[in-house]
Amino acid sequence: MLLSxxxxxxxxxxxxxxxxxIVIQKRLRQLGIKQDCEVCLIRKLPFGGPCMLESSGQxxxxxxxxxxxxxxxxx
Amino acid sequence: xxxxxxxxxxxPNTGKxxxxxxLTGSYQYVGNWSGVTxxxxxxxxxxxxxxxxxxxxxxxxxxxxxxxxVVTDFLIQEDCASFVNIVDASQLKRNLHVTIQLLExxxxxIVGLNMIDVAKKRGAVIDSARLQETLGVxxxxxxxxxxxxxxxxxxxxxxxxxxxxxxxxLYYGTIIERAIQEMEEELAPLPIKVSKRWIALxxxxxxxxxxxLLDSEENFDVFENIREKAxxxxxxxxxxxxxxxxxxDTRESYIEKLVQNSVVVNTSRxxxxxxxIDSIVTNKFLGIxxxxxxxxxxxxxxxxxxxxPLSDLLDAFIAGPITFVLENTLExxxxxxxxxxxxxxxxxxxxxxxxxxxxxxxxLFFCLSLLEDSGYMARVxxxxxxxMQTIGLNGKSFIPLIIGFGCNVPGVMAARSIEQPKDRxxxxxxxxxxxxxxxxxxxxxxxxxxxASNQALVxxxxxxxxxxxxxILAKFLSSTxxxxxxxxxxxxxxPYRLPQWRTLWRATWEKGKGFIRKAGTYIxxxxxxxxxxxxxxxxxxxxxxxxxxxxxxxxxxAPIFEPLGFGTWQASAALLTGVLAKEIxxxxxxxxxxxxxxxxQSFLSDQFTPLIAYGFMAFILLYIPCxxxxxxxxxxxxxxxxxxxxxxYGFVSAYVLVFVIYQVGxxxxx
Ligand SMILES: Nc1nc2c(ncn2[C@@H]2O[C@H](COP(=O)(O)OP(=O)(O)OP(=O)(O)O)[C@@H](O)[C@H]2O)c(=O)[nH]1
Numbered sequence: 001m002l003l004s005x006x007x008x009x010x011x012x013x014x015x016x017x018x019x020x021x022i023v024i025q026k027r028l029r030q031l032g033i034k035q036d037c038e039v040c041l042i043r044k045l046p047f048g049g050p051c052m053l054e055s056s057g058q059x060x061x062x063x064x065x066x067x068x069x070x071x072x073x074x075x
Numbered sequence: 076x077x078x079x080x081x082x083x084x085x086x087p088n089t090g091k092x093x094x095x096x097x098l099t100g101s102y103q104y105v106g107n108w109s110g111v112t113x114x115x116x117x118x119x120x121x122x123x124x125x126x127x128x129x130x131x132x133x134x135x136x137x138x139x140x141x142x143x144x145v146v147t148d149f150l151i152q153e154d155c156a157s158f159v160n161i162v163d164a165s166q167l168k169r170n171l172h173v174t175i176q177l178l179e180x181x182x183x184x185i186v187g188l189n190m191i192d193v194a195k196k197r198g199a200v201i202d203s204a205r206l207q208e209t210l211g212v213x214x215x216x217x218x219x220x221x222x223x224x225x226x227x228x229x230x231x232x233x234x235x236x237x238x239x240x241x242x243x244x245l246y247y248g249t250i251i252e253r254a255i256q257e258m259e260e261e262l263a264p265l266p267i268k269v270s271k272r273w274i275a276l277x278x279x280x281x282x283x284x285x286x287x288l289l290d291s292e293e294n295f296d297v298f299e300n301i302r303e304k305a306x307x308x309x310x311x312x313x314x315x316x317x318x319x320x321x322x323x324d325t326r327e328s329y330i331e332k333l334v335q336n337s338v339v340v341n342t343s344r345x346x347x348x349x350x351x352i353d354s355i356v357t358n359k360f361l362g363i364x365x366x367x368x369x370x371x372x373x374x375x376x377x378x379x380x381x382x383x384p385l386s387d388l389l390d391a392f393i394a395g396p397i398t399f400v401l402e403n404t405l406e407x408x409x410x411x412x413x414x415x416x417x418x419x420x421x422x423x424x425x426x427x428x429x430x431x432x433x434x435x436x437x438x439l440f441f442c443l444s445l446l447e448d449s450g451y452m453a454r455v456x457x458x459x460x461x462x463m464q465t466i467g468l469n470g471k472s473f474i475p476l477i478i479g480f481g482c483n484v485p486g487v488m489a490a491r492s493i494e495q496p497k498d499r500x501x502x503x504x505x506x507x508x509x510x511x512x513x514x515x516x517x518x519x520x521x522x523x524x525x526x527a528s529n530q531a532l533v534x535x536x537x538x539x540x541x542x543x544x545x546x547i548l549a550k551f552l553s554s555t556x557x558x559x560x561x562x563x564x565x566x567x568x569x570p571y572r573l574p575q576w577r578t579l580w581r582a583t584w585e586k587g588k589g590f591i592r593k594a595g596t597y598i599x600x601x602x603x604x605x606x607x608x609x610x611x612x613x614x615x616x617x618x619x620x621x622x623x624x625x626x627x628x629x630x631x632x633a634p635i636f637e638p639l640g641f642g643t644w645q646a647s648a649a650l651l652t653g654v655l656a657k658e659i660x661x662x663x664x665x666x667x668x669x670x671x672x673x674x675x676q677s678f679l680s681d682q683f684t685p686l687i688a689y690g691f692m693a694f695i696l697l698y699i700p701c702x703x704x705x706x707x708x709x710x711x712x713x714x715x716x717x718x719x720x721x722x723x724y725g726f727v728s729a730y731v732l733v734f735v736i737y738q739v740g741x742x743x744x745x
Contacts, residue, residue, distance in 0.1 A: 018316060023139055023494055027565045029323060030134035032169040046359045049461035050470070050564060057197060058166060059349075059568040061457040063464075066565075 001074055004051070004067040006041040012072035013038055019069040024062070031060055039072070079125030081232065082153070084146065084177065085161035086170045087111075087132025088569050090189045093219035094161060095129040098229070111447075113142040113491035115149065120232075131491075134169075136176040137282040137319075141499065142491040147284040150180060151269065157183040159228070164194035164201055164216070167338060171330045172323075178210065178243035180273040185231050186214040192221075193570070198340055205337040211243070220575070242270050247325050250312070254279060254305035261294055261301075279305065280322050349450075349570040356451065362458040369451075373442040374538065377515075379531045382435030386519070390431040398423060413616070417606060425602025425662035429594050432516040432658075437587045439512055443481045444582035448574040452477070456566050466546055467553025469493070469564035472502040476545070479509030480538075481586055483704040486511075487711055497560040501552050503708055504721055505545035507700035510538045512590060513657040517695050520661055524679045525688040533689070541696050544728050593656060601659045605652060606666050620667065639694065639730070640687040640737040650694070656701050686745040690733040697729035 006012055014037055017028060033039070033055055042052040042059065050061045083091045092112050099118030116129040130149060131142035138144040160177055162170040177184055188203055207214040213231045217224030246252065258275035267274055267288075277285040279302055289295055306318045315321045356365050376382065401423065405415050446452055452474055460470030471493050479486030486506040493499040510518075518534045526533040553562075608625040612618035620626060629644030632651065636642045645667050653660040668678045683691065699722050700708065709718040 021561075021563055023563055024565050026139055027134065027494070030169070030172070031567060032166075034327070042353070043357065043359075045357060045362065045457060045461065047461050050457050050566075052353070052357065052457065052568065056166075056168070058169075059353075059570075061460075061564075061566045061568055063460065063564050 001072055002068055003039070003041070003053075003070040003072050004064050006072065006074065008041060008043050010074060011038060011040045012074045014070065015073050016071040017069070020066045024066055028060075028062075031058065032056055033060075038075075079120075079157070079232075080128065080153075081120070081125060081157050081159060082128040082130055082149065083159050083161060084130050084173070085132065085187075086134060086163060086166070086173060088567070089132065089161045089163040089166075089170065090219040091132065091161045092116075092129055094159075094187060094189065094217070094225075094228075095127060097219060097222045097225050099127050113145075113488050115145060121229075133173060135172060136180075136277060137280050138284060140492055140494045144284060147282065150177075151274075151284065151288055153268075157185075159185050159187050159232070161187045161189050161219075164188050164191045165197055165199065167194075167199075167201065168330055168334055171333065172326055174210070175243065175245065175326050175329065176277075178212070179245070179276060180242065180270050182212050182241040182243065184212045185228070186210065186212060187219075187228055188214055188216045189219050191216045192218050200339045202337045202339070206333070209333055209336065211241070242272065244272070245325060245329055247276075247322060248313075250305055250308050251279065251318070251321065254301050257301050258298060261297055265292065276322070278302065279318050281319050352571055353454065353568075356454050357458060366455060366458050369446070371535075373439070373446075374535060375531060376442060377435055377439045378519075378534055382438035383519070383530075385434035385438075386431050389434060393423070393427045393431060397427075416610060416617075417603070421602050421606030421610075421666060422599065424665040425606065426594055426599050428520075428661045428665035429516055429598050429658045430591075432519060433587070433591060433594075435515060435519065436512045436590050437583060439515070440481055440586040441579065441583045443478070444579050444586070445574055446477065448572070448578055448582065450569050450571040453566055453568045456564075457568070460564050464562065464564075466550040467557065467562055468498050468501055468549055469495075469562045471564065471566060472498060472505070472549075475502050475506050476509055476542075479506040479511060481512055482589070483507050483509060483511045483700060484707045487704065487707040490711065494565075495560070495563050497553070497557045498562050500712060500717065501549050501557065503711055504552065504717070504724065505549050507704050507708070507721060507725060508541045508545035508548070508697060510541050510696055511657070513593075513701065514696055516658050516661045517653075518692055520664070521679070521683075521688045521692050525683070525685040537692055537696055540693060540732075544697060544732070548724055548728070593658070597655060598659055598662055601652060601655055602662045602666060605648075605659075605663050609666060625667070638737070639690055639733045640741075641683070641691050641694075643682070645682070646691065650698065653695060654699050654702060656703070657695060660695060684745070686737065686740040690737045690740075693736060694729050694733045697725055697732065699725050699729075 001012070003012070003014075014033060014035060016035075017025060017033065020028070037055060040054040042054055044051040044064065048064050050063050051067055053060045053062060083095055085091055088111070095116070095118060098120060100121045112129055112131045114131065118127050118129070119125075120127050130146045133143045133146045135143075136147055136150060138147045158177060160174050162174060174186060186206070188201065188206075191201065194201060201216070203214045203216050215224055215228045215231055217228055247255070255272060255275045258278065259271045262271045262274060274285055274288075278289065278298060289298055292298075302318065309315050309318060309321055313321070315324070355361060398419065401418065405418065410418075455473050455477065456470035458470070459473045463470050463472055472490070474492075475486045475489040478489050483506055486509060487503050490499045490502040490506070493502060518537060522530045522533045605625065608628070609620055609623045610616060610618070612623040612627075614622060625648050626644045629646075629648035629651070633642045633644050633647040636647060636650070645664070648667065649660045649663040652663045664679070679688070699705075705718060705722065708721050709715070712718060
């Protein structure tokens with residue numbers, strides 16, 4: 001399942017994010033996102049705007065385009 | 076005695092600048108989002124010898140954006156500095172990645188464990204003694220915001236030695252260790268100031284700035300070869316995706332252990348408060364309206380509700396008592412007419428004409444500081460990202476634009492934290508179109524004279540006009556020059572923090588001070604010059620204004636502005652001087668019509684029609700960025716071409732737009 005397919009407040013485990021743009025990938029890793037870490041989708045903004053994620057106490061915002069490239073497993 | 080040099084380094088938004096202010100007693104810009112500090116700032120340490128350097132925040136020593144690169148270059152070049160590594164205790168794991176990379180470079184480091192109040196609230200108790208023991212460097216818990224623990228940190232700083240050859244050597248596995256060794260052998264003869272192991276490791280990690288350092292060496296091929304070989308081997312034998320990944324993972328597992336041993340987490344609760352505010356300000360339906368509403372309130376406070384009445388009071392004071400006293404004093408001491416004219420018609424008119432707007436400008440800066448320190452700025456980026464995407468940019472571009480409302484120069488600088496070079500460049504091109512505080516006096520003067528009943532509305536339309544022109548320009552640039560390049564967006568959202576009065580006041584004062592200083596220096600100088608040019612002419616001194624040098628100079632370029640409706644020498648002279656700083660337009664006008672600001676308005680109505688006045692304001696908004704902004708664009712783009720283009724874009728759009736406004740307006744019978 002893809003990160004973009006989660007609904008609000010769903011918690012999931014990241015299984016693969018190697019397909020997103022390399023710059024975003026680096027930043028995600030720096031922000032502490034890694035294989036098997038838990039993320040919570042907080043909300044998506046309207047008109048296909050970015051989505052907000054929470055992971056180990058911090059909030060990150062990402063475009064939906066990128067979220068479509070991140071594989072997760074819903075809990 | 077050698078002065079000690081200490082640098083502050085750490086993740087973005089962890090309170091480095093806060094600590095810098097506490098340690099130096101000076102003031103630098105603090106804000107609640109990642110990327111507030113974009114360049115190196117230097118201050119003097121309190122109570123002791125030495126300088127303190129505030130560096131931009133970094134997520135890693137391996138940089139992605141331009142502000143991070145500043146730090147990498149600093150780390151490569153400076154070998155004398157010792158460091159204070161600020162670590163956000165509430166995000167320990169992530170922050171320690173930078174700590175590890177610094178320790179690998181050298182143990183001349185003190186860890187400032189900041190935000191322990193936030194960590195405590197989240198239920199994390201950190202055993203700093205344990206951490207200190209494992210890392211082998213001093214760890215001092217602090218709360219930079221309330222200056223708690225600063226004394227202990229100072230104690231440590233006094234003790235610290237800046238030179239130590241000790242480094243942390245993590246074991247990265249046989250393959251990488253082998254590669255490091257090979258690299259070290261190759262690096263041995265090179266005059267590199269810092270740990271060679273560190274350089275080797277950063278190179279293997281793909282750090283482009285370290286690559287640049289080695290680029291000129293003849294054995295660069297050898298380095299690349301070593302890296303290539305190691306990566307292949309790793310991929311084959313251990314199935315890791317890349318060298319970078321493996322290096323990161325090694326550090327991660329080290330940190331994992333470290334944290335396990337020294338942190339006790341009781342409950343892990345996220346910040347409810349932040350959650351609640353976010354659910355409103357980033358709400359599906361309310362997000363954009365709330366943003367617009369906030370902008371509107373800020374604007375109305377500045378122009379209508381608060382700033383305007385205050386400015387009026389000040390104006391009455393300058394035009395009344397102050398001028399009266401000056402006049403009488405000058406009479407009394409028997410000053411010559413030349414001196415009298417210089418002081419009253421030149422300086423009081425010129426500088427006073429600008430100073431009356433100080434209250435308005437302070438109100439504006441106060442609102443901006445409030446936005447910056449609260450944490451809302453980061454939310455603006457996500458609310459606006461969708462819109463910005465349609466013009467080929469990302470939401471982060473909005474931060475420089477909002478800062479640009481205060482002053483375009485820091486706006487242009489703020490673009491540094493944008494990752495993609497193209498997004499950054501386009502943002503820098505847009506920023507000069509934001510109505511900065513220096514344009515505000517011009518608007519207030521003209522809108523007051525011609526649109527007294529709906530002043531705020533008219534000025535608001537100018538702000539919007541600036542934004543619209545900037546958006547069109549961005550769309551144009553990203554669909555022509557930069558068609559191929561995709562924009563990217565990722566943003567960290569910090570928790571909201573209740574702004575402190577002290578911080579707010581200082582931030583407002585620091586920004587406002589610049590305006591007053593400008594009034595005291597080159598608006599003063601400009602006023603004297605303009606007054607002199609208007610006082611002297613080819614036939615001597617004290618000539619009729621129309622015979623003055625100023626009239627001659629203005630007259631030469633006046634025909635250019637004929638099609639726009641303001642082809643008088645007075646308007647041309649004002650525009651010409653306005654390139655220096657936009658406020659000078661008001662000074663020039665005050666001097667030319669030598670009447671105090673209050674009477675200037677009624678005087679102006681004889682010279683302009685409302686239509687022309689509106690066109691004139693729009694022209695001032697757009698035409699050419701002020702000198703300081705042009706210099707900032709030049710410095711930040713490193714490109715003559717783009718600096719030149721930013722002037723051309725401004726002038727062309729101003730000319731075309733005002734031409735249309737004037738000609739259409741005339742047809743419609745205004
Ligand atoms: N609660 C709490 N807040 C703090 C503390 N230290 C700093 N802050 C706040 O954290 C925010 C960021 O502070 P800055 O000093 O601008 O951070 P910085 O590390 O210089 O940030 P960049 O310039 O983006 O790298 C501000 O809103 C501060 O008021 C602390 O110890 N506790």
